[in-house]
Amino acid sequence: MVVSFAAHHVLFLVWFLPATFSLSFFFFKAESISNVSCNERDKQALLTLKRGLTDHERVLSSWSDHKDCCIWDGVLCDEKIGRVSELHLNNSKLSGEISGSLLQLEHLNYLDLSGNDFNCTPIPTFLGSMFSLAYLNLTSANFCGLIPHQLGNLSSLRYLSLGSNSDLYVDNLRWMSGLSAIQHLDLSYSDLHREVDWLQIMSKFPSLSELYLYYCQLDSLNPSLGFVNFTSLRVLHLSENHFNHEIPNWFSNLSTSLLKLFMYGNSLKGNIPPSIFNLEKLEFLDLGINSLNGPIPSSVGNLSCIRALYLDQNQLNGTIPKSLGLLSKLETLFVGKNSFTGTVDEGHFRKLSKLKKLYMSEAPLFFNVNSNWVPPFQLDYASMSSIKIGPNFPSWLQSQKSLSFLDMSMSGISGKAPGWFGNWISNITFINLSNNRIECDVSDIFLSSTVKVLNIANNTFYGPISTFLCQKKIRKNKLEVLDVSNNLLSGELSHCWKYWQSLIHLNLGSNNLVGGIPYSMGALVNLQSLRLQNNSIWGDIPSSLKKCLNLRLIDMGDNHLSVIPLWIGEITNLIVLRLRSSEFKGYIPQQICQLSSLRVLDLANNSLSGSIPNCLKNISAMALPESYDISFSYLSSFMYSYANVSYAENVQLVPKGNELEYKENLKFVRLIDLSSNNLSGSIPVEISDLFELRFLNLSRNHLMGKIPEKIGSMKELESIDFSRNHLSGKIPPSMSNLTFLGLLDLSYNNLSGRIPSSTQLQSFDSVWYIGNPQLCGDPLPKNCTIEDQSLNRSPIGSVEDDSKNSSFYIGMGAGFSTGFWAICGALYFNRTWRHAYFGFANEIKDWIYVTTMIKMNLLEKLRACLNK
Structure with a gap:
């Protein structure tokens, strides 16, 4: 299970943004507010503006010459003088050109064009001449280029938001000195790195209350400054920059009225200064995703107003102070992914009655509470993976009636699950109890329609799988991820799959399942990954599975199956096909070459016969770079995200002779493994067109003929294993071009002549060349005679010799x-x-x-x- 913590910070951030910053996610209706008539000059100016815009959603359809403009959608007039004072055109999917006719709206003080798409055009400079503007919002409107200096002329401007326009930049910020009335300033996602004095400039605004400069490529907080005059500041957001130094001392001078401080993702170093915890009115503090070290100061207990505290993903150590338990208003606590040691007990939560979200995962802590402990809180989110909670199942969880997210994977829980467990989890949306030793009859688990993820892999759940799948109580389930792999489930796969049509990821691998694959599995039309590996399933793969056109990953390895079906080529989005060690017979169907998105083809250790298809070059995902690879956009299918937490697929592959687990890095693998079969014929020369292939294993077959001459064009190859075949002829000189090779095994063939000279080929031990009696040269002990050397000479017309x-x-x-x-x-x-x-x-x-x-x-x- 993988948590996207940066996204977590964003998720919880929106809870605490001030009302003045929140965007209006509705289209403003002036009709119900205004009772005055529109000024004709203003009306014509707005009609000119409309003509320059592309109105994709017809949101400006009410802007008609036959209607009073004060009742147009998005228009607000001053009731006393009948002049247009506000334009609310946010989130209207407008594009096109912003007309200079806006200058005729002399009384316009509020302009909101956020959430539109102006196709990377510059911000109009004439906006700097609209002197009556007090509110200007161009957030997320796809503007590009230099932020115009003319905006500094807007001395009445109190609210300026240019955030989330990713291609804006400044050459300097001195022009901002004219914004004497500014209270809210958002330049996030703009490139400000050219202005080294940004901090001194920003601190000169006496009324500045909210400052948002995240993702601005800033590289210094000017630690040498002793004092920064942010006397009115209530919100400071400087996250995702490149500060890479300690938190400066001037932070102790921040206004005691500061409510929110965001500093995550800044590579900050050193200790957390205790002075930050003296900001008694602070409601939101985010120092997560940095490189801070040392302990959490015990003065954290001074944050009596704190509602959200993020200290996760740092290098903090020591014990967690019990003063955290004094934060009676705390709703969100993130301290996971640190190096804390010691025990967390009841005292750490003594007054945390409002706690809703707790993240303590991946910290070497021992959660040691009494078996009869009843927490003062009701959590809706609990992530406690990889901390010591067991051995007993935590009984305090029974009191958590509002829980929707639970991750207690790898927590040392063992033994029999309590009787209340099966019903208790029925209302939890996301459940991850994997990698424990929980013993439970799977028939006792009931899932309501709210459960979307159930991951109980690597435990000792037992019982017949059909009893679980066919319960009447769970026939209305909305489950999207079911992972019960590496348990003790038994019996045949059921015919109840029509009740599980929401499934996207299904992993039943490494159990004791028997019987055939039921035809009814074709009902899983949303399925993206199907994993039945390491069971005792036998027979044919049913043709109904070709209805599952969204499949990206199929793993049926280590079973007792029959033949690779011809219809496999119809699942055109398939990226990973693992059928190794499953007793497959017959030929490798040519239809496999239709799988242009395929990146992993593992058919090893079967009884396949015939020749290797010469059409493998049609698998473009192995032939073309990622920029041309149509399957690249499908790689996200290996990840399932819910509430900014991800379930990642894992596949066991043998890229270099040793079995490895690939998870998040699965997207980088490009592999063909046809080893240990009964394949005959020659290695198709067309295989040399798979320029992006990294791992190629054709060993332990009956292949004859030569190694393809152009194999050296496959320059991404990291591993080649052609051992134990009947290959003959010389080692192609082009193989010297394979500079990334980490494994090369050509042993036990009939190769002859000198091993081509290259730094790479001579770096391998002689064991990888043995079993070829007529092969000579370094690293083999056999020196080449003139006769041996002649076997390695290039044909007439080659330029590889002197002439x-x-x-x-x-x-x-x-x-x-x-x-x-x-x-x-x-x-x-x-x-x-x-x-x-x-x-x-x-x-x-x-x-x-x-x-x-x-x-x-x-x-x-x-x-x-x-x-x-």
Whole structure:
């Protein structure tokens, strides 16, 4: 289970943003508010604005010349003078050009164009001449380029938000000095790195209350400054920058009225200064995802108003102070992914009656509470993975009636689950109890329609799988992830799959399941991964599965199946196909080549026969870089996200001779493993077109012929295993180009000639070349004779030797010698042949001598020229 913690921070952040910052996620209706008539000049200005805009959703349909503009959607007029004072055009899917006619709206003080799409055009400079503006919101409107200095002319502006326009930048911020009335300033996602004095400039605004500068590529908080004058500041958001230093001392001078401080993801170092915990009005503090070390200061208990505290994903150590238990208003506590030691007990939660969200995962803590403890809180989110909770099942969980998210994986819980367990989890939306030793009859588990994820992998759950799947109580379930792998479940797969059509990820692997795969599994039309590996399932793979067109991953390895079905090519989105060690017979179907998105093809250790399909080059995901790989967008299918927490698929593969588990890194694997079958014929030369392949294993088959000459063009290869076949001929010289090779096994074939010279090929131990009697050269102990070397020479026309002619004449000499001794025997026993032969030889010997010397002289001259 993988938690996306940055997303967690964003998720909980929105709870605490002030009302003044929240965007209006509705289209403003002025019709019910205004009772005045519109000024004609203002009306024509708005109609000109409409003509320049592309109104995809017809939200401006009420803007008609036949209606009073004060009752148009999104328009608000001043009731006293009938002039347009506000434009609420946010989240209207508008695009196009913002007309300069807005300048005619002389009384406009409120302009909201946020949440639209202006196609990366610059912010109009004329906005800096709309002097009556007090509110300007261009957030998430896809503006690009330089933030215009003219905005500094808006001396009445109190609210300026340019956030989440990812291609905005500044050359300096000195122009901002004119914003004397500014209270709310948001430049998040703008590139501010060119302005080194940003802090001094921002601190000169006397009324500044909220400052949002996250993702701004800032690199310094100016630690040398002793004092920064943020006297009115209530919200400071500086997250996701590159500060990479300690929290400066001037933080102790922040206004005691500060309510929210966001500093996550900044690479901050050193200790947490105790002075931060003197900000008694602070409601929200986020120092997560940094490199802070040392203990949590006990002064944390001074934060009497704190509602959310994030200290997770740092390097904090020591024990967690019990003063945390004094924070009676605390609703969210994130302290996971640190190096804390020691015990957490009842005292740490003494007054935390309002606690709703608790994240303590991945910290070496011991959660030691009495078996009869009743917590003062009612959690809705509890992430306590990888901390010591067991051995007994935590009885305090029974009191948590509002829990919707529970992660207690790898928590040392063992023994029999309590009787209340089966019904208790029925209303929890996300359950992860994997990697414990919980003993429970799976038939006792009931799932309501609210449960979306159930992960109880790697425990000792037992009982027939069909009893669990076919319960009447769970026929209305909405389960999307079911992982019961590595348990003791038994029996045949049920025919109740029509009740489980919400499933996206299904893992029943490593149990004691028997029987065939039921045809009814074709009802799982939303399924993206199907894992039945390591059971005793037998028979055919039913054709109904071809209805599951969303399948990206199929793992049926280690079973007793029959043949690879021809219809497999119809599941065109398939990325991983693992069928190893499942007793498959017959041929590898050509239809596999239709799986253009395939990145992992593992058919090893079966009884497959016939030849390797020569159409493998059609698998474009193994031939094209990621930028051209249409399957790349499907890789997110290996991850399931709920409430910013992810369930990640894991697959056991053998890339370099050892079985490894691939999880988040599965998206980087490109593998073909056809080893340990009965395949025959030659290695298709077309396999050399799989330029992005990283692992290739064809060992332990009956392959003959040569290694493809162009194998060196597969430059991403990290592992090649062709061992224990009947391959012959030389090792292609192009193999010297494979600079990423970490494993090369060519042993026990009929290869011959010299091993090509390269840093890579000579770095492997001789054991990877043994079993080829005619192979010679480093690293083998056998030196190459002239005859051996000739076996490794390139054919005529190659440029791999000194010249075309040298290869030809050396080959001619070796051939002449071989032919001479082959004929000598016949001449010795036949006198007539002997006299005729030597007569002929005398006539041509002079011609051969003269011709050879001329050629050799030319060769020496050519070498001399090349050496110069």
